[in-house]
Amino acid sequence: MGDLLLVMDEGTTSTRAMLFAPEGNCLGFEQRELSQHYPAPGWVEHDAEEIWRLSLACAQAMVERAGGPDRIAAIGITNQRETVVFWSRRTGKALGPALVWQDRRTTELCLQLKERGHEEVVQARTGLLLDPYFSASKIAWALQHLPAVNGAGDDLMVGTVESWLVYRLTGGLHVTDATNASRTALMDIGTSCWDTDLLDLWGVPLKALPRIVDCAGQIGHTLAEHFGAPIPITGMAGDQQAASIGQGCLRPGDTKATYGTGAFILTNTGQQQPASRHRLLGTVAWQLSGTRSYALEGSVFVAGSLVTWLRDGLGIIASAEETEALARSVTDSGGVYVVPAHAGLGAPYWEPSARGAISGLSFATARAHLVRAAMEAIAHQTHDLMTAFASDGSAWGVLKIDGGMAVNDWLGQDLADIIDLPVERPRFIETTALGAAMLAGLGCELFSSLDEAATMRGPVSRFAPNLPQQERNHRLAGWRQAVACVLGTTRS
Numbered sequence: 001m002g003d004l005l006l007v008m009d010e011g012t013t014s015t016r017a018m019l020f021a022p023e024g025n026c027l028g029f030e031q032r033e034l035s036q037h038y039p040a041p042g043w044v045e046h047d048a049e050e051i052w053r054l055s056l057a058c059a060q061a062m063v064e065r066a067g068g069p070d071r072i073a074a075i076g077i078t079n080q081r082e083t084v085v086f087w088s089r090r091t092g093k094a095l096g097p098a099l100v101w102q103d104r105r106t107t108e109l110c111l112q113l114k115e116r117g118h119e120e121v122v123q124a125r126t127g128l129l130l131d132p133y134f135s136a137s138k139i140a141w142a143l144q145h146l147p148a149v150n151g152a153g154d155d156l157m158v159g160t161v162e163s164w165l166v167y168r169l170t171g172g173l174h175v176t177d178a179t180n181a182s183r184t185a186l187m188d189i190g191t192s193c194w195d196t197d198l199l200d201l202w203g204v205p206l207k208a209l210p211r212i213v214d215c216a217g218q219i220g221h222t223l224a225e226h227f228g229a230p231i232p233i234t235g236m237a238g239d240q241q242a243a244s245i246g247q248g249c250l251r252p253g254d255t256k257a258t259y260g261t262g263a264f265i266l267t268n269t270g271q272q273q274p275a276s277r278h279r280l281l282g283t284v285a286w287q288l289s290g291t292r293s294y295a296l297e298g299s300v301f302v303a304g305s306l307v308t309w310l311r312d313g314l315g316i317i318a319s320a321e322e323t324e325a326l327a328r329s330v331t332d333s334g335g336v337y338v339v340p341a342h343a344g345l346g347a348p349y350w351e352p353s354a355r356g357a358i359s360g361l362s363f364a365t366a367r368a369h370l371v372r373a374a375m376e377a378i379a380h381q382t383h384d385l386m387t388a389f390a391s392d393g394s395a396w397g398v399l400k401i402d403g404g405m406a407v408n409d410w411l412g413q414d415l416a417d418i419i420d421l422p423v424e425r426p427r428f429i430e431t432t433a434l435g436a437a438m439l440a441g442l443g444c445e446l447f448s449s450l451d452e453a454a455t456m457r458g459p460v461s462r463f464a465p466n467l468p469q470q471e472r473n474h475r476l477a478g479w480r481q482a483v484a485c486v487l488g489t490t491r492s
Contacts, residue, residue: 002071003446005437006231008059009430010051010079010161011239012100012261017058018430019066020437022073022446024456026428030061037097042104042343048085048094051161052168056226069229075169075222076235076440078242078432079161081183084135086142086149089157092168095148098161099138102261102301102343106137107352118201125195127274127282128185132352133299135160136185140202158208160184162236166220169233173220176210177236178287187212189284190273192292215241215286216443234443239432240264241285244295246431246438247400248454249285255389255396257382257415258432259405262346263303265385266295267394278388279348286439286450296394298347298385302340302356304405306374309342316367324410326371333373335360337482340377348388349487357486360478375411379418380479386419400424400460402431409463417467418475426460 004027005020016031032054037045063069082101087094099105110130113119119130128134139158142149149156159167160180166173181187181194186204188195192212199206213219215237221230237245240258244266247256252270257263266285274282274296285295307320317323337359339345344352358370386396399421405411406429416423428434438453447453 001073002066003073004066004071005074005076005440005446006059006062006066006072007076007078007433007436007440008055008165009433009436010055010077010165012080012102015051015055015058016433017055017062018433019062020434020456022441022456024428024434024458026430028062028065030058032058040105042107044100044102045097046083046100048087048098048164051098052164055165056168060227063227069227069231072231073446074232074234074440074444076436077162077165077233078237078239078436079165079180081160081180081238081240082133082135083161084138084142085159085161085164086146087157087164087167088152089155092172095152095156096142096146099142101133103138104132104344104352106132106141109137109140110352113201122185122198125188125198126185127182127189129279129281129350131350133346134183134185136198136202136204139204143203154207156205156208158204159210163210166233166236169222169226170220171223174210175213175219177215178212178284178292179215179238179241180236181212182284183238189282189292189294192284192287214288214290216288216439218443232444235436235439235441237286237436237439240266240297241283241295242435242439243402243432244268244285244435245450246433246435246457247402247426248457249400250450250454253394253397254400255398256400256402256431259303259378259401259403259411261303261305263300263378263381265298265382265389267389267396269294269296269394274392274394276392278391279350280388280392281347296389296392298388300381300385301343301346303378304403305342306338306340306377307405310371310374317371323371323375324408326368327375327410330366330368330372333376334365334369335362335478336365336369336373337478338370338373338377339482339486340374341486345486347385351487354486357482359482359485376414376475378405378411379414380476382415383418383476396421398422398424400426402426402429412463413466416463416465418472420465420472422465423463424460425463427458431457
């Protein structure tokens with residue numbers, strides 16, 4: 001057996017495979033774009049068979065790059081969380097589209113359950129809120145509205161994306177790891193067991209769900225037909241938990257922010273199960289040998305997708321790389337504020353019906369002002385979350401950033417300026433894949449502990465705050481007013 005680690009990193013807009021040496025060097029990657037389907041306003045779907053086909057193709061390319069399956073010590077898997085897949089136990093084929101975490105079609109169902117007083121129980125048992133974001137409402141909707149799912153009976157299998165990939169890779173193993181299970185609104189995060197009351201609430205059959213396992217260990221083996229020989233699968237975690245591990249957030253208080261399609265901030269709370277009073281989420285950070293570590297999480301639904309909208313929707317930039325130069329080309333946003341509620345507002349507001357807004361426009365507003373305002377919104381939303389975390393007793397000391405947007409030096413500095421804290425960025429920013437590699441290495445005993453695996457992270461850059469308090473206060477006051485207008489329209 002070799003010592004290389006193969007990671008399958010299945011994201012929202014693309015799927016990738018990456019090859020790591022045990023010291024942390026990335027030896028190669030293969031990436032394919034995923035088709036995005038929007039059959040109705042607020043609906044977001046993926047083709048589950050495409051996810052499998054492209055993910056496998058990427059992994060096969062990396063096995064070939066490695067020199068064959070005997071060079072691979074283990075596979076780690078990380079994935080877009082909350083996205084749910086439905087497939088046949090008999091054929092192994094998908095029974096319908098994958099319903100993506102961004103999908104808002106169950107807004108009314110969640111609102112009805114909230115009005116009936118169910119949110120308190122859901123939050124106490126799962127750490128989550130009643131929102132379309134989480135998997136349970138998507139499963140409930142599919143059971144009512146997709147004939148192939150509704151009529152499957154005992155043939156039905158349901159899982160998040162890592163479950164789907166493992167099932168196909170192994171030829172029938174139906175498992176999920178504790179981090180992904182904790183995002184379904186069906187698992188009791190104090191026990192890592194499916195909760196029968198919550199299953200009844202949503203009408204989800206237990207026999208369709210996977211078995212919940214640790215994030216590292218001997219999970220299963222791939223079929224020889226996929227790579228030429230079986231390869232052990234020894235690490236799994238949802239993308240944000242994997243990024244937290246990849247950032248070395250292994251102690252209570254350690255905090256990371258991933259700026260990808262959305263923005264997701266996790267603060268390690270150790271083995272203390274978090275209970276938020278400010279509408280943050282409690283989640284499993286990882287589970288090893290049946291013991292859970294937890295995190296407090298704040299989720300922003302629109303981050304990198306805002307840049308994509310500027311490029312593809314408005315056509316005011318040709319590439320994401322332009323945003324840094326445009327933001328630097330003006331001294332401020334000219335009074336313009338962008339509230340990116342294109343898919344609703346996440347934490348700490350949780351208003352799924354909110355919609356985005358641009359305010360403060362004048363004839364002096366130029367393209368650069370609008371782009372800068374959009375970029376500034378990232379720091380403004382991060383500040384909102386920082387305030388909520390501190391109010392819940394999880395104040396930040398340093399913010400560790402990663403994700404595709406983190407390559408933007410202007411953004412790193414703007415974050416430091418607005419939250420008034422040091423910001424740290426690793427040289428290798430693909431920390432989601434790195435965290436999955438660390439778990440896989442731990443699971444196959446290349447490492448004896450997560451602390452030992454954390455040496456894979458490597459060197460970092462730091463941004464120190466350098467904005468006068470008066471300017472910071474002025475920007476944040478304008479942001480609060482812009483958000484208030486959006487919320488006022490939603491709640492009126």
